[in-house]
Amino acid sequence: MFKTIFSKQIAILIVIVIVAFTAETSMFFLFINSVISRDKENDIENAADNIDIFMRLYLDNQSSRTATNQLRMAMERTGELHESIVMLIGEEGRLLLLASSGSMRATTATVRSRLTLEGAPSDGAQPSGGGPSYQLSDERLYQRAFQLTDGQSEKSIGDFFGIFRDTGYPWLNMQKKYSITLADGSDFVYVISIHTPMPLVQDARMSFLRSALQAALISALISIVIGFIFSRRLTKPIRKINEAAKVIANGNFSERINIDSRDEIGELAGTFNHMVVELENIESARREFIANVSHELRTPMTSIKGFVDGILDGTIPHERQERYLKIVRDETERLNRLVNNLLDMARFESGEYRLSMARFDVVETMRRCVISLVRFIEEKNIRIVASFDRESMHVEADQDSIERVIYNLLHNAIKFSRQDGEIRVGVREDREAVRVSVSDDGIGIAEDELKSIWERFYKSDKSRGQDKTGTGLGLSIIRNIINEHKQKIHVFSRLGEGTTFEFTLRRADGP
Numbered sequence: 001m002f003k004t005i006f007s008k009q010i011a012i013l014i015v016i017v018i019v020a021f022t023a024e025t026s027m028f029f030l031f032i033n034s035v036i037s038r039d040k041e042n043d044i045e046n047a048a049d050n051i052d053i054f055m056r057l058y059l060d061n062q063s064s065r066t067a068t069n070q071l072r073m074a075m076e077r078t079g080e081l082h083e084s085i086v087m088l089i090g091e092e093g094r095l096l097l098l099a100s101s102g103s104m105r106a107t108t109a110t111v112r113s114r115l116t117l118e119g120a121p122s123d124g125a126q127p128s129g130g131g132p133s134y135q136l137s138d139e140r141l142y143q144r145a146f147q148l149t150d151g152q153s154e155k156s157i158g159d160f161f162g163i164f165r166d167t168g169y170p171w172l173n174m175q176k177k178y179s180i181t182l183a184d185g186s187d188f189v190y191v192i193s194i195h196t197p198m199p200l201v202q203d204a205r206m207s208f209l210r211s212a213l214q215a216a217l218i219s220a221l222i223s224i225v226i227g228f229i230f231s232r233r234l235t236k237p238i239r240k241i242n243e244a245a246k247v248i249a250n251g252n253f254s255e256r257i258n259i260d261s262r263d264e265i266g267e268l269a270g271t272f273n274h275m276v277v278e279l280e281n282i283e284s285a286r287r288e289f290i291a292n293v294s295h296e297l298r299t300p301m302t303s304i305k306g307f308v309d310g311i312l313d314g315t316i317p318h319e320r321q322e323r324y325l326k327i328v329r330d331e332t333e334r335l336n337r338l339v340n341n342l343l344d345m346a347r348f349e350s351g352e353y354r355l356s357m358a359r360f361d362v363v364e365t366m367r368r369c370v371i372s373l374v375r376f377i378e379e380k381n382i383r384i385v386a387s388f389d390r391e392s393m394h395v396e397a398d399q400d401s402i403e404r405v406i407y408n409l410l411h412n413a414i415k416f417s418r419q420d421g422e423i424r425v426g427v428r429e430d431r432e433a434v435r436v437s438v439s440d441d442g443i444g445i446a447e448d449e450l451k452s453i454w455e456r457f458y459k460s461d462k463s464r465g466q467d468k469t470g471t472g473l474g475l476s477i478i479r480n481i482i483n484e485h486k487q488k489i490h491v492f493s494r495l496g497e498g499t500t501f502e503f504t505l506r507r508a509d510g511p
């Protein structure tokens with residue numbers, strides 16, 4: 001039902017309006033009751049006290065006829081003055097006297113018919129003794145009042161347990177309890193009950209209800225209009241992002257979204273655009289990678305095919321075949337190296353590569369690498385200068401991959417050294433790390449190229465001329481290995497003066 005942001009917002013707004021309306025109306029109902037009735041309450045309570053005076057007179061004068069008349073007149077006056085019904089109630093709900101305003105005969109009649117058990121009392125019913133006794137039919141009408149302490153009153157607004165329901169408006173009901181000690185020492189307890197209609201309360205309630213309803217309706221309408229505009233503004237950019245995402249999913253990375261709001265949606269659009277740029281980079285890196293790989297594969301394969309064809313069709317004479325076959329073998333080896341390197345790289349990048357950490361002597365590893373490259377060292381008549389802090393230094397690392405790092409660095413150093421050059425290899429101890437370095441005094445690397453050498457397939461223009469066997473993957477793999485060890489590798493180089501690579505390894509203490 002509430003599938004769109006718009007419908008959700010409208011639903012929330014309407015709920016808020018209803019809740020506010022209900023709260024406001026009930027607050028008002030409570031408030032209006034007390035405001036309108038407060039003056040009246042005091043008036044009729046005073047009237048009750050006034051009747052009480054005559055009641056005492058009546059009791060003091062042994063129920064004389066004059067006193068009876070005075071009491072009845074006091075009650076009638078009150079009824080007339082306050083437009084109310086006045087009852088004098090004795091214990092057990094005995095109705096001693098009933099008076100009411102002349103304008104209220106009709107109501108009084110219906111009230112009276114409900115009040116009494118045994119026919120209607122005459123307006124001149126005797127307060128005590130003699131004549132028939134009348135009884136309030138419903139206990140609720142007097143029970144609470146008799147539970148009050150003497151002189152205490154209770155007020156309520158409403159239909160007084162249904163008695164005044166037919167009138168259609170609320171009544172102010174006041175009951176006050178009195179007690180008089182008679183000459184014989186006994187207590188005479190009675191309640192004066194005064195009921196005044198409050199059409200004013202009803203009127204105020206109705207007119208308030210009407211205007212509150214109008215206000216609620218208007219605010220609901222305004223909320224819906226505002227909600228409509230706002231959710232439009234909110235959902236429009238979301239829809240834009242959605243559209244853009246679909247276009248991008250189809251491989252069109254040139255798509256950007258143009259939202260310049262400064263809220264979360266604007267932020268989302270910014271992040272989205274950033275993501276698209278990154279995706280575009282990944283995509284172009286992927287394309288470049290494929291182009292590089294194909295290029296690297298094609299060059300040796302073309303020459304292999306050329307030589308093999310030449311041998312087969314006799315273009316290459318028999319006595320020169322061996323020389324060309326050796327080239328074919330070298331190229332095959334290069335292809336092999338390339339493919340192995342590519343596989344390794346793929347393993348690194350997919351996170352498949354697992355280091356098997358062990359404690360080993362890195363000085364020993366260095367020696368082994370130098371020895372395995374001795375053919376190339378001698379070819380170029382390079383002098384190797386070793387500086388080791390100690391004869392053996394142990395580290396905690398993956399031995400095979402570290403051997404590969406050192407081998408590759410040495411191999412590069414030899415490759416990019418001059419004839420009769422010098423290579424310094426060092427293993428030094430730090431507080432926590434062992435630093436391994438390989439320095440040469442070869443061609444060096446231009447400053448603007450220093451960053452790029454770590455990239456896959458990167459070979460500097462200069463090195464391309466000197467070295468045709470490289471794949472440009474060596475340093476990229478080296479960096480992957482060192483990163484995987486959570487260690488650091490740095491390069492320092494000056495064009496024409498030489499290059500130093502240095503990396504750290506975790507020291508394994510003890511001999």
Ligand SMILES: Nc1ncnc2c1ncn2[C@@H]1O[C@H](COP(=O)(O)OP(=O)(O)O)[C@@H](O)[C@H]1O
Nearest residue numbers: 412416453459460463470471472473474475499
């Ligand atoms: N010791 C060095 N001296 C000068 N240039 C170097 C040295 N080591 C690496 N480079 C530069 O970095 C590039 C990338 O090296 P590498 O990733 O090992 O690839 P490759 O050895 O296959 O060329 C080299 O082509 C070269 O330009």
Ligand SMILES: [Mg+2]
Nearest residue numbers: 408412474475
């Ligand atoms: Mg290399």
